[in-house]
Amino acid sequence: MRLKNVRASRNVEDRRRTGGRAGAQIGGVGLLIVLAIGYFAGVDVTPLLEGQGGQQSAPRELSAEEERAAEFSSRVLATTEQVWGQVFPEHLGRQYTPPVLVLYSGVTQSPCGGASGATGPFYCPADKKAYLDTEFFATLSRQLGAKGDFAAAYVIAHEVAHHVQNELGILGQVNQRRQAVGEAQANALTVRLELQADCLSGVWAQAVDGLLEPGDIDEALNAARMIGDDRLQRQAGRVPQPHTFTHGTSEQRSRWFATGYKSGDVNQCDTFSARKL
Template identity: 75%
Template sequence: MRLRGARRSTNIEDRRRSGGRGGAIGGLGIGGVLLVLAIGYFTGIDVTPILNGAPTESSAPRDLTEGEQRAADFTAAVLGSTEDVWTQIFPEQAGRQYRAPTLVLFSGQTASPCGGASGATGPFYCPADRKAYLDTQFFATLSQRLGAKGDFAQAYVIAHEVAHHVQNELGILPQVAEARRAASQTEANALTVRLELQADCLSGVWAAHVEGMLEPGDIEEALNAARQIGDDTLQRNAGRVPQPHTFTHGTSEQRARWFATGYDSADISACDTFRARNL
């Protein structure tokens, strides 16, 4: 991804030097993530099936490494591109102004109004404070443990969490949260799958509008990342038989296909997963 000269977002809250100080708690397992979903509507990339129990860093103040600084700069550039894209196309496609989110960088563990999180839970978005949360160490996890290499795979992760903010701006998150409260667990999971696939599609819409930044192979990196974090693949890699009724993010095939749908259309309206008969 070509980011030289790209505008860096200033909507970043960096908690890494303090190690997430201020009410930080440990990692969440699958049950913990579902509990947060029920209480605060926590949306993100759930990799707990294979990372649950991964070590977290100390909360003691520390200096940032050169690699962490590069990750922060990369994140600021990608976040800036999402701000530019959504600010431009929101009035055209949604008929409203776009209000950008804040992105919180943390290390090891942190707290949010939607609950606590650790690096093992993956990045997430909390609508209660309109902030996305990212442990930049997840980039290494994405490449080394999940098999999703490349800078555009990392950019896709950021764009996916921003896409949840887009859903919040469109009023979709509160509607789904209300529907989930009245649903059975299986029905609630199915609604969450549609929400996550829509976020993948909206990530594709963003990608379609940053084509000047794309390099050969970038889109395939994003598609591969989407496949590697499908529920079926994560459960299989954790040594389990995939259980579709427990899926909360969609299969590998679905995630890649909906990203491609957004990319090919470049249009928010193509991402209505809630009316789609064939997910």
């Protein structure tokens, strides 16, 4: 993704100079399983990682790699601000207020609960902030098999898409419905929510097509496949259990991203009315 001439967003809150590294003593397959359980099963596993090197530490200097990750994230965020800042008034008849992106290292707190590298990137509607441990980019590439800068950009765009849903009132409506039904039905609603965010990420990708390099869309589609619920459950040594899915299958995630990208139309992302996901 060509970001050299893209401005950096001012809506970034960088907390990485303070805080501990959660999970410092968990490595290899163990860390991958904990990450999968936490992020993709929707479980806060921060307590499992506390005491593994996650205690508070003195302020520290950021590495060159961390600085690059922040710059990259800030510029990707700026592209989402431009895209949704145009889509909202032109197609949805309202103004867009962008979210804040919180960069943290290891562990942090949010109104939605504790955040750690194990929970993965997430959006908190209570404070309208997206939370990202930039180490997740390495996890995405090295452990989950989703390589490339546009795979990382897709992750940011997906969390911003949840903010778009929040601005449109979709998140609140879905949360109310989830509280009134059983676990399996609540999970099914969450899947539709996540697939819609994938589709909205595709709409963003179509809008920034002029910044894309050859292979970028393939990177995003591969990332969507690599983090499908069915694949992650197999990677964790389990037989996929559809009633426990919270994000959608690999095929669903990649297809809905492609739907958004090919159409460039927010109206094509109505996963809640779709008969087939």
